[in-house]
Every structure is written in structure tokens, then in C-alpha cells.
Amino acid sequence: MGKFLYFLTYYKKSLLTLLLILIFVWSLFSVQWNADLLHPGGGVTTKQIFQALLAPDLSPEILILALESTWITLVYAVAGMSIAIILAFFFGILASGVLSTSRFNLFAVSGFFRGILGFTRAIHELVWAWLFVAAIGLSPFAAVFALGIPYGGILGKIFADMLNDIPEEPIKALETAGASKLQTLLYGYLPLVRANIISYVMYRFECSVRSSAIMSFVGLGGLGYQIQLSLSDLQYDEVWTFLFFLIALVVLIDAWSNLLRKRMVL
Amino acid sequence: MSESIIKMNNIAKHFERKIALSSLSFIINKGEHIALIGPSGAGKSTLLNILAGITNADSGEYLLDGKSIVNYQKRNIRSRKIGVIRQQFDLIASLPVIQNVLAGKLGEWGFFKSLISLLFPIEKETAARALNQVGLLDKMYEQTSRLSGGEQQRVALARLLVQNPEVILADEPVASLDPARAEDILSLMTELVKDKKQTLIVSLHSVEYAKKYFSRIIALRDGEIFFDLPSEHVTDSLLANLYALKGEAKDG
Numbered sequence: 085m086g087k088f089l090y091f092l093t094y095y096k097k098s099l100l101t102l103l104l105i106l107i108f109v110w111s112l113f114s115v116q117w118n119a120d121l122l123h124p125g126g127g128v129t130t131k132q133i134f135q136a137l138l139a140p141d142l143s144p145e146i147l148i149l150a151l152e153s154t155w156i157t158l159v160y161a162v163a164g165m166s167i168a169i170i171l172a173f174f175f176g177i178l179a180s181g182v183l184s185t186s187r188f189n190l191f192a193v194s195g196f197f198r199g200i201l202g203f204t205r206a207i208h209e210l211v212w213a214w215l216f217v218a219a220i221g222l223s224p225f226a227a228v229f230a231l232g233i234p235y236g237g238i239l240g241k242i243f244a245d246m247l248n249d250i251p252e253e254p255i256k257a258l259e260t261a262g263a264s265k266l267q268t269l270l271y272g273y274l275p276l277v278r279a280n281i282i283s284y285v286m287y288r289f290e291c292s293v294r295s296s297a298i299m300s301f302v303g304l305g306g307l308g309y310q311i312q313l314s315l316s317d318l319q320y321d322e323v324w325t326f327l328f329f330l331i332a333l334v335v336l337i338d339a340w341s342n343l344l345r346k347r348m349v350l
Numbered sequence: 351m352s353e354s355i356i357k358m359n360n361i362a363k364h365f366e367r368k369i370a371l372s373s374l375s376f377i378i379n380k381g382e383h384i385a386l387i388g389p390s391g392a393g394k395s396t397l398l399n400i401l402a403g404i405t406n407a408d409s410g411e412y413l414l415d416g417k418s419i420v421n422y423q424k425r426n427i428r429s430r431k432i433g434v435i436r437q438q439f440d441l442i443a444s445l446p447v448i449q450n451v452l453a454g455k456l457g458e459w460g461f462f463k464s465l466i467s468l469l470f471p472i473e474k475e476t477a478a479r480a481l482n483q484v485g486l487l488d489k490m491y492e493q494t495s496r497l498s499g500g501e502q503q504r505v506a507l508a509r510l511l512v513q514n515p516e517v518i519l520a521d522e523p524v525a526s527l528d529p530a531r532a533e534d535i536l537s538l539m540t541e542l543v544k545d546k547k548q549t550l551i552v553s554l555h556s557v558e559y560a561k562k563y564f565s566r567i568i569a570l571r572d573g574e575i576f577f578d579l580p581s582e583h584v585t586d587s588l589l590a591n592l593y594a595l596k597g598e599a600k601d602g
Contacts, residue, residue, distance in 0.1 A: 251439065253436065253439040253440055254439065254440055254441060254442050256404070256440075257434065257436065257440035257441075257506075258442075258453055258456065259425060260402060260404065260425075260428075260429065260432070260433065260434040261429055261433065261453055261454050261456055261457060261509065261513050262425050262426040262428070262429025262430070262456050262457015262458070262513065263425070263453065263456035263457070263464075264425065264426075264456075264461070266461050267456045267459075267461065267464050270461075270464055270465060270468055271442060271445070271449065271453050271456065271464065271468070272442055275442050275444045275445045275449075276442060276443075276444060278444055279444060
């Protein structure tokens with residue numbers, strides 16, 4: 085018995101891996117492996133989609149439409165991120181509790197704001213979009229708020245965690261030099277998280293462009309909306325044109341964020 | 351007879367059930383330069399933290415300039431009396447040197463003044479004077495993380511010059527520097543405080559530096575004062591006993 089227990093504890097990780105593999109294999113049996121698994125016309129459609137990939141629609145009207153939609157998508161993303169950054173800045177600082185003076189204060193305030201941040205990011209931006217479209221109709225505000233609120237929740241949480249992870253020596257040193265809580269924020273916490281938070285915001289900005297494209301599926305205009313329209317018309321060549329614009333947008337933002345990061349290396 | 355600035359009377363401190371300091375008493379006069387030595391775990395850092403007002407003693411009386419330390423709870427009042435320097439982790443690496451130096455003014459500045467200064471440094475001359483004294487005037491706008499360890503410690507020193515407290519406490523300020531840089535910092539430190547008649551209390555690992563740069567040495571062992579003597583009265587046999595491992599003979 086003792087030997088068996090020893091075996092269990094010693095090989096705990098390997099046993100767990102084995103168990104997970106078995107569960108995966110078992111899950112394969114619940115799939116019905118017959119002809120119904122694939123759509124009968126699927127092969128043809130796949131071929132059409134790949135052919136369109138090689139010959140996207142580059143006619144001037146489509147290019148202009150793609151450019152306009154890309155612009156709308158980018159504008160929604162930028163506006164949404166601006167709201168998110170403002171929310172994250174204030175809520176993140178309050179949620180981190182770095183300004184709290186007493187223990188009770190720390191638990192009450194940071195708990196409350198961490199709760200709010202959790203609530204806003206628990207709901208996906210697409211759901212927020214539905215809610216806002218239902219409430220204020222198909223206006224750009226719906227898209228901007230739907231992006232800004234959950235992204236503010238995510239950014240705020242990361243910001244608060246970064247503030248909490250800062251080494252305490254430099255902050256203590258500022259305090260002994262006579263700095264108040266707010267001054268330690270200005271001269272300690274914020275400069276210390278600056279590089280990390282900027283690089284994370286840039287990554288989130290990239291995500292927000294994709295989200296903004298997806299969100300326009302609910303009818304808010306932008307690349308996603310055009311992709312949806314073209315898909316309904318089975319115009320795969322147009323779909324690819326729009327997708328290439330989306331990819332280009334994401335790649336450009338990534339290049340910009342790399343440029344920024346290089347300049348900020350500590 | 352010079353007047354006293356620090357009076358410690360039966361100061362004791364426990365961490366959980368371990369005794370960190372047991373009934374320490376000593377008096378320090380204005381302008382004295384004191385080295386605090388002793389084996390690891392003797393309570394040097396705890397004593398410095400109590401002196402700095404960061405930690406409170408469990409019992410005993412600590413008078414700073416004639417008033418109990420509890421009268422110095424407000425940070426910006428305390429910072430005029432006492433300044434602390436540790437190792438170079440004390441600086442904000444991502445800020446320019448000038449901001450790290452001007453941080454010594456935060457106790458005097460309000461929120462908006464410090465916010466403006468972060469964007470457009472005010473009292474540049476104060477910072478320049480301090481940096482000139484530590485020989486780093488040309489690095490004023492450099493990012494602090496680009497400086498070497500010894501240079502960063504000089505920046506920390508410049509911050510203290512700007513803060514200009516009456517008592518300077520240094521907790522192993524040269525622990526992570528090579529011997530040449532360490533001596534450089536210690537001689538600079540003792541020179542600068544001499545000009546302003548500040549009181550200096552430094553904890554050190556090196557007995558050699560303690561004897562060379564300080565006039566009085568307080569040795570701690572197991573939370574008690576092992577000896578408190580002028581540097582020239584510290585003998586090798588005293589030092590051998592101070593650093594002797596437990597179980598080794600304590601006489602001799």
C-alpha cells in the first residue's frame with residue numbers, strides 16, 4: 085500500500101498526462117464518423133474559396149469600399165481603445181490598492197473595483213454590441229462602447245496586476261524621501277510599469293481591430309459587415325479582398341508596436 | 351560638548367517569537383559618523399529601520415532631536431530629519447537621472463508641483479548642484495537604467511543631498527559594489543556630510559571600511575550591543591569575537 089502511494093505521488097504528473105490523453109481518445113469515439121460528417125457540397129465550396137484566394141476582386145469599386153470599411157473598422161478600434169485606456173487607468177489604479185492607506189480601505193476599495201473590472205470583461209464585446217444595438221440602435225456609439233467597456237476591464241485588470249507586482253524597495257525609498265501616496269504613483273509606480281503597459285496596450289489594440297471587424301457583423305458597418313454581405317452573395321473573391329485589408333491593418337499595427345517597443349527598451 | 355540628536359533607551363523588537371533587538375541604549379551626537387557592524391542577522395537592518403521610523407520598536411524610547419519618534423509620523427516632516435540610502439534598487443530605473451534626484455524634494459512639493467516637474471523639471475539648479483557634487487553633472491538627462499551600479503549609487507546620494515536631512519542612514523550602501531567603487535562612494539559620502547554637519551549612520555559588512563571612514567563603531571551581535579567604541583579602540587580580538595561562529599570560544 086505504501087509503495088503504491090509512493091508510486092502515485094512520484095509519477096503524479098505523468099499519470100495526469102496519461103489520463104488526459106485517454107480522455108481525448110475517448111472523446112473521438114463520440115464523433116459519428118460517417119458520410120454525414122462532411123457537407124456533400126463542401127468540397128466544391130472549399131475549392132471555390134481557395135480559387136478566390138488566388139484571385140481576389142481588385143476592381144476599383146471593391147478596393148474603395150474595402151478602404152472605407154477598413155477606415156471605419158480602425159476608427160471604431162481607436163475610439164474603443166481610447167475609452168478602454170481611460171477606464172483602465174482610473175479603475176486599474178483603484179483596483180490595485182496602491183493608494184490605500186489602511187488595510188480595510190485596501191480590501192473594500194480594491195475589491196469593489198476589481199469586481200467592476202471583472203464584470204465588464206466577463207461579458208464578451210459581441211454581447212455588449214448586441215446590448216448596445218438593442219439600446220441605442222445601429223450607431224457608431226454602440227460599437228465604440230461595446231469595444232471600450234470589456235477592453236477597459238481587461239486592460240484595467242492587467243494594469244492593476246502590474247502595479248501590484250512592482251518591487252517595493254524603490255517605492256519605500258520614495259516614501260522615506262517624503263513622498264505622499266499620490267507622489268509615489270507619479271514618481272514610482274507609473275514610470276515602473278510604463279514600458280510593460282504600453283507594450284500590452286499595443287497588443288490589445290491589435291486585438292481590438294479584429295474585434296471591431298467581427299463586431300460589425302451585427303450590422304455596424306466596417307470590414308466584418310462587408311465580409312458578411314459578400315459571403316451571403318457567395319462572392320468569395322470579394323471576401324478575400326476584405327480579409328487582406330484586415331490582415332494588412334493588423335500587420336501595420338504590429339510593426340508600429342515593434343517600433344515603439346524597440347525605442348523603449350530598458 | 352556637542353548636543354545629541356538620537357537617544358535610544360532600552361529599545362527592543364521581536365519578530366514573532368524571535369528576538370531581533372533586546373534593550374539597546376545609546377546616544378548619538380550631532381555630526382557623528384558611525385559605522386554599524388556585526389554578523390548577518392545581528393539586527394543591523396532592524397535597528398536602521400527603527401531609526402528611520404519605518405518599523406516601530408516593541409518597547410523602549412526613541413528620541414529624535416529631543417522629541418519621541420511618534421511625533422514624526424507625517425512623512426514630509428520625517429523626511430526633513432531623516433534620509434535613507436540603501437543599495438541601488440532604490441532608484442526608479444525608467445526615469446531620467448534628474449527626476450530621481452528631484453524626488454528628494456517630494457516631501458516639500460505638493461501634488462501639482464511634482465506632476466508639473468515630471469514633465470518640465472523645476473528647480474533644475476538644485477539637481478545640477480547635487481549632481482555636480484557627486485560628479486555626474488553630464489548624466490543629468492540620461493535614463494537611470496543606463497548608468498552603472500556605482501553611478502546609480504551616486505544618483506541615490508545626489509537625491510539625499512537634495513532632500514538634505516539632518517540624519518543620514520545607510521543600509522549596506524556599498525554591498526553590491528567592487529572595492530574601488532565602494533571606497534569611492536564611502537569617501538564621497540563622508541566628505542559630503544562633513545560639509546553640512548549631518549549625522550551619518552552606516553551599516554557595513556567590511557570592518558576595514560568601518561575603521562577607515564568612521565570615527566565610532568557600534569557592533570551588534572544577537573540583537574545586543576557587543577561594543578560601542580571609537581574606531582581606534584577596536585582591536586582585532588574584539589572583532590574576532592564579534593564574528594565568531596556559535597560554539598567557538600568567546601574568550602581570548
